[in-house]
Amino acid sequence: MSFRTAALRAARHTNAKNRLPLARASTRAYSTPPSRPNSSSWRQQLATSFAVGLAGTLGYRYFSQEKSQVQCDGAPLVEAIDTHGYPWSPVDALEKDDPQNPMRIRMATWVKSLQDHIVNTMEEIESSVEPNSFSPSPEAPKFLRDTWIRKEGGEGSSCVLAGGRVFEKAGINVSIVHGMLPPRAQKAMLPDHPSLPEPTDTKPFFATGLSIVIHPRNPHIPTVHLNYRYFEIENPADPSKPVTWWFGGGSDLTPSYLVEEDCVHFHKELKKACDKHDEKYWPDFKEACDKYFFITHRGESRGVGGIFFDDLTTSSPINQGGAQPKTQEDLFNFVKDASGAFLPAYVPIVYKHLARTWTDEERRWQQLRRGRYVEFNLVYDRGTKFGLHTPGARIESILMSLPETARWEYMTPVGADGSNSPEEELQKVLKTPREWV
Amino acid sequence: MSFRTAALRAARHTNAKNRLPLARASTRAYSTPPSRPNSSSWRQQLATSFAVGLAGTLGYRYFSQEKSQVQCDGAPLVEAIDTHGYPWSPVDALEKDDPQNPMRIRMATWVKSLQDHIVNTMEEIESSVEPNSFSPSPEAPKFLRDTWIRKEGGEGSSCVLAGGRVFEKAGINVSIVHGMLPPRAQKAMLPDHPSLPEPTDTKPFFATGLSIVIHPRNPHIPTVHLNYRYFEIENPADPSKPVTWWFGGGSDLTPSYLVEEDCVHFHKELKKACDKHDEKYWPDFKEACDKYFFITHRGESRGVGGIFFDDLTTSSPINQGGAQPKTQEDLFNFVKDASGAFLPAYVPIVYKHLARTWTDEERRWQQLRRGRYVEFNLVYDRGTKFGLHTPGARIESILMSLPETARWEYMTPVGADGSNSPEEELQKVLKTPREWV
Numbered sequence: 102m103s104f105r106t107a108a109l110r111a112a113r114h115t116n117a118k119n120r121l122p123l124a125r126a127s128t129r130a131y132s133t134p135p136s137r138p139n140s141s142s143w144r145q146q147l148a149t150s151f152a153v154g155l156a157g158t159l160g161y162r163y164f165s166q167e168k169s170q171v172q173c174d175g176a177p178l179v180e181a182i183d184t185h186g187y188p189w190s191p192v193d194a195l196e197k198d199d200p201q202n203p204m205r206i207r208m209a210t211w212v213k214s215l216q217d218h219i220v221n222t223m224e225e226i227e228s229s230v231e232p233n234s235f236s237p238s239p240e241a242p243k244f245l246r247d248t249w250i251r252k253e254g255g256e257g258s259s260c261v262l263a264g265g266r267v268f269e270k271a272g273i274n275v276s277i278v279h280g281m282l283p284p285r286a287q288k289a290m291l292p293d294h295p296s297l298p299e300p301t302d303t304k305p306f307f308a309t310g311l312s313i314v315i316h317p318r319n320p321h322i323p324t325v326h327l328n329y330r331y332f333e334i335e336n337p338a339d340p341s342k343p344v345t346w347w348f349g350g351g352s353d354l355t356p357s358y359l360v361e362e363d364c365v366h367f368h369k370e371l372k373k374a375c376d377k378h379d380e381k382y383w384p385d386f387k388e389a390c391d392k393y394f395f396i397t398h399r400g401e402s403r404g405v406g407g408i409f410f411d412d413l414t415t416s417s418p419i420n421q422g423g424a425q426p427k428t429q430e431d432l433f434n435f436v437k438d439a440s441g442a443f444l445p446a447y448v449p450i451v452y453k454h455l456a457r458t459w460t461d462e463e464r465r466w467q468q469l470r471r472g473r474y475v476e477f478n479l480v481y482d483r484g485t486k487f488g489l490h491t492p493g494a495r496i497e498s499i500l501m502s503l504p505e506t507a508r509w510e511y512m513t514p515v516g517a518d519g520s521n522s523p524e525e526e527l528q529k530v531l532k533t534p535r536e537w538v
Numbered sequence: 539m540s541f542r543t544a545a546l547r548a549a550r551h552t553n554a555k556n557r558l559p560l561a562r563a564s565t566r567a568y569s570t571p572p573s574r575p576n577s578s579s580w581r582q583q584l585a586t587s588f589a590v591g592l593a594g595t596l597g598y599r600y601f602s603q604e605k606s607q608v609q610c611d612g613a614p615l616v617e618a619i620d621t622h623g624y625p626w627s628p629v630d631a632l633e634k635d636d637p638q639n640p641m642r643i644r645m646a647t648w649v650k651s652l653q654d655h656i657v658n659t660m661e662e663i664e665s666s667v668e669p670n671s672f673s674p675s676p677e678a679p680k681f682l683r684d685t686w687i688r689k690e691g692g693e694g695s696s697c698v699l700a701g702g703r704v705f706e707k708a709g710i711n712v713s714i715v716h717g718m719l720p721p722r723a724q725k726a727m728l729p730d731h732p733s734l735p736e737p738t739d740t741k742p743f744f745a746t747g748l749s750i751v752i753h754p755r756n757p758h759i760p761t762v763h764l765n766y767r768y769f770e771i772e773n774p775a776d777p778s779k780p781v782t783w784w785f786g787g788g789s790d791l792t793p794s795y796l797v798e799e800d801c802v803h804f805h806k807e808l809k810k811a812c813d814k815h816d817e818k819y820w821p822d823f824k825e826a827c828d829k830y831f832f833i834t835h836r837g838e839s840r841g842v843g844g845i846f847f848d849d850l851t852t853s854s855p856i857n858q859g860g861a862q863p864k865t866q867e868d869l870f871n872f873v874k875d876a877s878g879a880f881l882p883a884y885v886p887i888v889y890k891h892l893a894r895t896w897t898d899e900e901r902r903w904q905q906l907r908r909g910r911y912v913e914f915n916l917v918y919d920r921g922t923k924f925g926l927h928t929p930g931a932r933i934e935s936i937l938m939s940l941p942e943t944a945r946w947e948y949m950t951p952v953g954a955d956g957s958n959s960p961e962e963e964l965q966k967v968l969k970t971p972r973e974w975v
Binding site for chain 1: 696709834909916925931936937940941942944945948
């Protein structure tokens with residue numbers, strides 16, 4: 102069964118089972134996607150990548166086209182989706198890596214290439230959908246690509262899509278910054294980064310990262326977040342030997358409605374990327390994610406989790422006790438696999454629910470969930486807090502993660518305890534994180 | 539000219555000058571308000587209040603019905619509004635005060651009575667408007683009145699209106715709590731409250747306050763906030779002689795569109811309440827307000843200010859050097875006047891703009907401004923932060939201050955520098971606070 106067939110079947114089924122009258126008269130129909138590079142052409146590219154010695158990073162998988170079961174909620178199984186040969190793997194990103202370069206250059210090259218690949222994929226999704234009331238132009242919505250220079254050193258590239266057919270707001274940002282870090286700023290990092298040497302004087306630093314937040318319109322498509330970063334305190338005498346360095350990152354899923362199969366799929370993809378490198382990674386980083394993305398004042402998680410890690414170096418406790426010591430290259434390969442798992446983990450879930458319609462009540466619940474998203478990001482998120490309190494920081498980029506619209510209701514009846522509703526079902530899971538795989 | 543005449547004239551004028559096509563076909567017409575207690579009846583009540591020795595608190599004024607100029611923006615002058623005899627003064631609130639009681643009882647009685655009076659006034663405003671698409675029921679919307687008991691000691695009363703004809707979300711909350719304050723919690727209060735004795739052991743405390751946030755639907759009616767509170771460390775041996783005590787409070791206005799005359803009016807009312815008690819109060823508390831309600835990461839104020847003070851005791855520096863020492867009674871009288879100035883400062887502005895229509899673009903700008911309101915409250919507001927980090931706090935009441943809906947746009951073109959728009963005009967004022975009176 103092609104994705105089109107599955108999606109239309111799903112849409113019919115969904116209409117029939119909607120709990121409330123449909124808010125909109127017309128179903129936003131899923132149209133056949135425009136032609137994309139076919140499987141053989143990307144396989145050729147993949148072969149090139151292998152040839153330049155990057156086999157270690159190629160753990161991405163493609164979804165089988167054979168399975169055609171339809172899940173109980175009326176949508177096709179995530180793994181049954183026909184990808185039409187579009188590469189989930191950031192093949193071009195892999196090609197650009199040059200092991201001769203120092204890690205800061207390699208990581209910057211990786212995040213820029215991955216940014217490009219993910220932006221292109223999201224634009225593909227936009228163009229696969231007919232114009233609708235949110236974006237009536239016959240031309241498919243494109244990201245606004247915007248670069249900036251940091252006066253104190255470095256640059257950034259923000260790719261933001263607002264008012265899309267599918268995505269209400271999506272930001273895919275890269276920053277590559279360097280400069281001098283005063284002892285006070287180093288001290289502030291110490292609690293989270295025990296590998297940092299005791300600060301005595303101002304030190305040159307370098308930091309690069311990719312940060313993604315995607316808020317779709319459809320309440321049945323989850324919000325997703327990714328952040329991967331590399332940080333080093335430079336050694337002015339020998340730029341190839343930083344005083345200290347670490348990787349951090351992760352990605353997590355924030356649905357408004359719980360579809361267990363989606364959660365399992367998302368976590369499976371991340372687990373696979375972790376397991377390839379160290380069996381300890383998955384349980385540890387999954388737990389760290391549940392712990393980090395927790396809205397303490399609500400007593401609930403922001404979403405259904407994923408992975409999260411910080412201060413990952415070769416001397417991190419988790420990297421000790423293996424058969425042989427981990428190298429920086431090992432960790433970079435892990436970071437490439439984990440961040441490269443973003444598309445295969447998320448995009449099939451988007452395609453799966455793309456054709457579903459929604460009711461005003463479902464939209465209202467999504468807006469309430471987005472209110473919680475805002476609460477987490479403004480009250481707890483370390484990156485956001487650090488950014489907001491950094492004089493001269495680019496506020497537009499820092500707050501790109503906030504949804505376009507959000508809602509707060511006093512004592513809302515939506516999803517109330519005992520309502521036995523899909524909304525309450527989600528809240529139960531948010532209060533007690535699950536093991537999905 | 540009656541308010542009805544003025545309002546209809548204003549509505550006609552506004553329709554003609556709208557910069558963009560009207561978002562809604564029909565003007566929400568202002569209808570003659572239902573009969574209210576007439577002037578002579580509340581004057582009678584007032585006389586009763588004088589009789590019980592409360593003359594000192596009766597600085598409220600009524601707007602002249604003689605003036606009938608129409609301001610350049612097409613709305614009637616704030617001071618020209620016919621009040622239809624409805625009392626701005628919380629007459630009933632004044633009546634309930636008994637000087638024989640300890641201050642904690644008197645302040646609790648005051649905030650409860652003022653809460654009642656303000657809730658009733660807001661319901662009067664709702665009932666003065668015809669049913670509309672937001673609230674189509676023929677019955678005028680009422681506040682949801684909800685009381686709660688604090689397990690550890692105390693009670694609260696939340697009055698919240700959602701989905702009104704005029705008010706999108708309004709919360710008018712009172713809390714009266716007591717219990718034991720561990721040294722750690724006392725230490726956390728020290729920086730803001732120098733009058734607190736050096737914490738050595740757990741101390742009994744009492745705190746009561748009134749907190750108001752009103753978010754109207756109409757982008758031409760400003761959001762308003764008020765908070766007044768009294769705190770004491772109790773003396774178990776003699777409840778009439780607390781170890782320490784202070785008052786805090788203030789109110790401020792947050793318009794989406796700048797109407798200078800409104801700002802002048804709002805500030806004038808507050809200045810009058812301040813000046814009656816001490817000439818130093820107004821300049822000091824006005825400046826403190828501009829300083830407090832500042833969104834540092836945006837480099838702009840949340841709104842156009844008002845007054846703000848904290849830790850106000852008889853020994854506060856501002857209360858030194860007068861002809862004779864201030865008493866607790868003096869400060870309570872000031873608090874009553876300042877909080878009692880809420881209705882005459884705000885309600886005429888609501889009535890003034892009630893009949894104005896708005897465009898989608900104006901609503902969009904209002905939503906963006908509400909995003910800033912959320913940013914301030916979640917990132918900077920001490921009360922909110924304290925509440926969010928207090929285990930067992932009632933989150934619904936703490937976050938009642940958030941608007942029902944808010945919006946964030948990346949690099950929004952609305953109000954951009956150089957756009958020469960009313961939106962830019964507001965932003966300029968937010969970046970450079972003005973002296974309004």
